[in-house]
Amino acid sequence: MVNTAVAGLALPHGPLALPEVHEPGYAIWHLLESVCDPEIPVLSLRDIGVLRAVLPGESAWRIVITPTYNGCPAISQMQDDIQSCLHQAGYQAEVMTCLSPAWSSDWITEPGKQKLHAYGIAPPHALSTSSNEKRITWASASTQRTVHCPQCGSANTTETSHFGSTACKAMYTCLSCLEPFDYFKPY
Numbered sequence: 001m002v003n004t005a006v007a008g009l010a011l012p013h014g015p016l017a018l019p020e021v022h023e024p025g026y027a028i029w030h031l032l033e034s035v036c037d038p039e040i041p042v043l044s045l046r047d048i049g050v051l052r053a054v055l056p057g058e059s060a061w062r063i064v065i066t067p068t069y070n071g072c073p074a075i076s077q078m079q080d081d082i083q084s085c086l087h088q089a090g091y092q093a094e095v096m097t098c099l100s101p102a103w104s105s106d107w108i109t110e111p112g113k114q115k116l117h118a119y120g121i122a123p124p125h126a127l128s129t130s131s132n133e134k135r136i137t138w139a140s141a142s143t144q145r146t147v148h149c150p151q152c153g154s155a156n157t158t159e160t161s162h163f164g165s166t167a168c169k170a171m172y173t174c175l176s177c178l179e180p181f182d183y184f185k186p187y
């Protein structure tokens with residue numbers, strides 16, 4: 001079921017909007033809005049930037065996902081969730097995993113960032129467009145920027161652990177309201 005290479009495909013970079021009603025795969029994209037990131041259940045796979053393409057195939061739709069990082073333990077659950085969502089609606093689907101271009105937190109949609117904030121997770125800061133620079137700076141990026149508390153909005157926060165509940169988040173504590181919270185690390 002898992003293909004690591006999707007040959008000959010130019011996958012889009014950046015956040016993706018829902019297609020217009022006349023575009024191919026419109027119904028599939030809309031159905032998949034109900035499939036959420038297993039670790040952040042308020043974000044659809046499109047919101048978080050994992051869902052990259054919906055392509056017509058010979059006997060089944062091909063759904064292309066790019067996990068948030070290589071080895072992400074949630075991949076198999078996302079594949080199962082996509083399959084069952086589309087099967088229930090009567091569609092045949094094949095889920096393909098594509099690792100290039102690599103996922104970036106810049107691919108999270110603006111509504112997705114607002115949902116993260118409302119969920120109590122400080123959304124990631126935007127990265128530079130240079131992928132080389134991105135790889136070098138991501139480990140320290142969260143300490144260079146002000147991370148605002150999603151509870152009270154205070155900028156008076158401190159990182160308490162670089163690895164929070166999952167590897168893609170850091171733990172912060174707000175020094176104004178004293179609430180701990182997760183920061184989605186940019187990478």
Ligand SMILES: [Zn+2]
Pocket residue numbers: 149150151152153154174175176177178179
């Ligand atoms: Zn606070």
